[in-house]
Amino acid sequence: MAKRKYTFIDLFAGCGGLSEGFLKTRRFSALAHVEWEKPMIDTLRNRLVTAWHETVASAKKKAILFDIQRTDELINGNWSEDSIEKYGKDNDETVIKRGLKGVIGRKHVDLIIGGPPCQAYSIHGRATDKDSMNNDYRNYLFESFCKVVDAFRPNIFVFENVGGLLSAKPGGIPVRDRIFNAFTQIGYQIRTPEEMPRALYDAADFNVPQHRPRVIILGIRKDSDLELNDLYTSIENERSANIKLTVKDAIGHLPALYPLEQPIKVGRIIHSHQYNPAPSITQHEARNHGPRERAIFKEWVDGEMNHISHKDMIKYYYEKTGHKTLYQKYKSLEWDKPSHTVVAHLSKDGYMFIHPDSKQARSITIREAACLMTFPLDFQFLGSTPYNYKMIGNAVPVNFASAIAKGIYKTLDKR
Known part of the structure; x- marks a missing residue:
């Protein structure tokens, strides 16, 4: 019954x-x-x-x-x-x-x-x-x-x-x-x-x-x-x-998105965001990070800088940008650990969610954020990119x- x-x-x-x-x-x-x-x-x-x-x-x-x-x-x-x-x-x-x-x-x-x-x-x-x-x-x-x-x-x-x-x-x-x-x-x-x-x-x-x-x-x-x-x-x-699921469990299977030297054309579409596209997975596109950001992301991951002191993080941000802050501005995910809390601030930027593969030199995509929240791969988020990140960060x-x-x-x- x-x-x-x-x-x-x-x-x-x-x-x-x-x-x-x-x-x-x-x-x-x-x-x-x-x-x-x-x-x-x-x-x-x-x-x-x-x-x-x-x-x-x-x-x-x-x-x-x-x-x-x-x-x-x-x-x-x-x-x-x-x-x-x-x-x-x-x-x-x-x-x-x-x-x-x-x-x-x-x-x-x-x-x-x-x-x-x-x-x-x-x-x-x-x-x-x-x-x-x-x-x-x-x-x-x-x-x-x-x-x-x-x-x-x-x-x-x-x-x-x-x-x-x-x-x-x-x-x-x-x-x-x-x-x-x-x-x-x-x-x-x-x-x-x-x-x-x-x-x-x-x-x-x-x-x-x-x-x-x-x-x-x-x-x-x-x-x-x-x-x-x-x-x-x-x-x-x-x-x-x-048993705790890790970042690798969540997003390790998704196609890599590497920086490109020049924009590429797929069919009639010119991809100007400077990362290779992943047409097999929806909403898996890298943000358009500039050369300075990409260099910072790579250096941050390769240097395992999540583990430096808060004071050194503040100093690092000032040296790289010329701006002062009281708060940590960069943080990368680590393959073998669960992610830190996914937040709605992803709608503003992704600097606190740097991808753990330094060669990709980027923040996480909408799809990666959704996977960290255990949304199914076929779950489609409607609206603008900032709203997609916001609704994912605010979800259960x-x-x-x-x-x-x-x-x-x-x-x-x-x-």
């Missing part, structure tokens, strides 16, 4: 890393995904059609382009004129008139999953912001998440975020206290603020070739027969023992999402 599928809503869905991981297990069915940036929602809709057998119309209805801060309209529909002007043409009429409730209808929602934007909680973000992110609206996006949970009353919710959440104090109040109080008040049990550090996991322990510490806050409805610790234990049992690694999903469905199956 076929096992039942559990249903979910994905909030702050981005390009769909968390959804992809849950769907990949074949034990979950997506009812809706909510995201407010168009390149991300276009990418997610395309994936639902090409990989998960949704029709174009169904994908547009399920994957909603909307600002979750307009929470009442998102849940109930009856959009304001302003919302219709901003988002109307990109959404199904059902969403506009009846909101998430119209999309879901009478179906029961088993889970709500999502990861609000992490920049406000990021330790680096707070260090570089003059107000330490205290006045950033993203500190409070969990309130919208909480409202959606309250509206649909799922058995479980999954709230993913950066480790910096554990120390963030917007308005002088620890955000983990705010989160605990908000969900407790609507009838959900979550770990106490003191227990939350135990929910900090590294994606590298879950078949992801990347060190990526993340807090996973699980909540269960107080009137359910679930045990919170059972859920966490079941997820922890999905760890990949002592697919294999990590799958491990969370497996832990949850095993617990639910036992019940």
Whole structure:
């Protein structure tokens, strides 16, 4: 007898890393995904059609382009004129008139999953912001998440975020206290603020070739027969023992992209980015690095300069560019280790993600970044190159999402 599928809503869905991981297990069915940036929602809709057998119309209805801060309209529909002007043409009429409730209808929602934007909680973000992110609206996006949970009353919710959440104090109040109080008040049990550090996991322990510490806050409805610790234990049992995937495991099989002395022509297309193309792999093209950058990349990798002191890194940057900085500007991947955390800053430049082969003298490609996040090779990212890097850096690694999903469905199956 076929096992039942559990249903979910994905909030702050981005390009769909968390959804992809849950769907990949074949034990979950997506009812809706909510995201407010168009390149991300276009990418997610395309994936639902090409990989998960949704029709174009169904994908547009399920994957909603909307600002979750307009929470009442998102849940109930009856959009304001302003919302219709901003988002109307990109959404199904059902969403506009009846909101998430119209999309879901009478179906029961088993889970709500999502990861609000992490920049406000990021330790680096707070260090570089003059107000330490205290006045950033993203500190409070969990309130919208909480409202959606309250509206649909799922058995479980999954709230993913950066480790910096554990120390963030917007308005002088620890955000983990705010989160605990908000969900407790609507009838959900979550770990106490003191227990939350135990929910900090590294994606590298879950078949992801990347060190990526993340807090996973699980909540269960107080009137359910679930045990919170059972859920966490079941997820922890999905760890990949002592084996960690490496950069070589993730991208070592991809075609090399070497610098060219002169641009080349393939058919009618002139490749002016000064690296050989790899037509067999989509979205695997090198950025257009100039001679100075290529020389720095080669020197950095060959000199194993990841291991010099921070002071020497700052000095090196000044000697090469004439510019001063307080922060490390270059870092290379290493073949035999997991990558450091893939970040959205890749949309600006790739200097902190230099390819480990010095002969290639470049930063990583969109496809390589996606492989480090365990997106399948056939996953296509739509929009501009900067947006592609941004959506990948902001995503949840697919294999990590799958491990969370497996832990949850095993617990639910036992019940």
